[in-house]
Amino acid sequence: MAVSKELLDILVCPQCKTPVRITADEKGLKCATCHRVYPIRDDIPVMLLDEARVESE
DSSP, X not given: OOSXXXXXXHOBOTTTOOBEEEOXXXXXXXXXXXXXXXXXXXXXXXXXXXXXXXXXX
16 A cells, blocks of 8 residues: 555645545545545545545445
8 A cells, every 4th residue: 555554644625624545456545425526646645625535425
């Protein structure tokens, strides 16, 4: 896993403040509440609303 567990433990969605989880393909972090997926680029989560995409459940 590119993103450390310690970092995942503290990251939350900037929109709704819900903790995010790594996606199955490990290329993004998904919020379970608002369904935004934040990309991971070069092992760095990009937690910007403008960069996120909204996915269905």
